[in-house]
Each structure stands twice: as structure tokens, then as C-alpha cells.
């Protein structure tokens with residue numbers, strides 16, 4: 458036997474009250490869970506650092522010994538960030554202006570001798586625009602090696618659906 462319209466609307470209201478109460482209860486439960494075991498999604502940068510996986514497009518580094526001064530890297534650069542300079546013994550060598558670089562990696566890909574590579578890090582602080590020009594020896598320093606010798610704790614970060622961001626210490 459079907460109920461009247463009034464009876465139906467009362468039972469629907471009761472149902473919606475129950476589902477509302479359930480949602481509130483779940484929200485409170487989640488709050489208690491996060492209070493007891495917080496899902497940390499921030500870390501104490503720069504004391505704690507994340508190191509990205511291989512293939513990450515960080516700073517460009519030059520291996521001067523491999524460079525033949527062909528200028529292809531400077532010619533392909535879409536942002537005019539790479540320019541050629543005359544180095545010692547009149548050799549042509551690239552220099553990079555990080556103020557312009559968009560980390561596209563074209564220069565790395567086009568280099569016929571693999572003299573350019575991406576580092577895995579690209580976070581640093583520049584006090585003035587001039588220090589963003591990497592020329593000569595400065596362009597050959599691999600920031601990854603600096604990072605690995607510093608007093609910084611390095612983590613690999615992965616996402617876990619239940620635990621949030623999970624930090625696996627590397628060093």
C-alpha cells in the first residue's frame with residue numbers, strides 16, 4: 458500500500474536528516490583523524506628539499522670539455538637565453554641568461570656532443586639580474602653536486618592516496 462503525499466514527504470525529510478547527520482559525523486571523524494595523524498603537505502624548505510626524478514628539466518649545465526663551439530644551442534634557443542661568447546684561446550662557448558630561459562631543453566636536445574644537460578634542481582635565489590648570467594666556469598658548475606654536498610636533507614616525494622604526500626629520505 459502506498460502512503461499519502463504528506464507521509465512520503467515526512468519519510469524523505471527523515472532520510473535526508475539521516476544522510477546529513479552521516480555527513481557531519483564523517484566530517485568530524487576526518488577532523489579527528491587529521492588531528493591525530495596529520496597529512497603533511499608542506500616541508501621545511503630550504504632545510505628539507507625535494508629532489509625530482511631523472512629527466513627533470515632543471516638548470517642547464519655545460520661540460521666545457523665536450524663543447525665544440527658550433528653555436529647550435531644559441532641558434533635554436535626560442536627565448537634568446539643562450540648566446541655565444543669568445544672564451545679563452547678564442548674558443549666560442551655558450552653562456553646562458555637564466556632570466557630569459559624557459560627550460561624547454563631545445564639546446565640540450567640539439568647539442569651534437571652532449572655538452573649540455575639539465576640538472577635536476579633549479580631553485581636558487583638571485584639578488585640581482587646580473588647574477589642570472591651563467592658564463593665561463595659558472596656555467597659548468599652542476600647545481601646537483603652542490604646540493605648533494607650541502608647540509609640539506611633530501612627527499613623523494615610521492616603521492617599516496619591515503620597518506621597524502623610521502624617523503625622518502627634520500628640523504
Ligand code: SF4
Pocket residue numbers: 517530533534535536537538539553557558559560561562563564565
Ligand atoms: S632551455 Fe630552452 S630557453 Fe633555455 S637556453 Fe635552452 S633552448 Fe634556450
Ligand code: SF4
Pocket residue numbers: 519523524525526527528529530531550551567568569570571572573
Ligand atoms: S650545441 Fe653543444 S657543442 Fe655546440 S656550442 Fe652549444 S654546447 Fe657547444
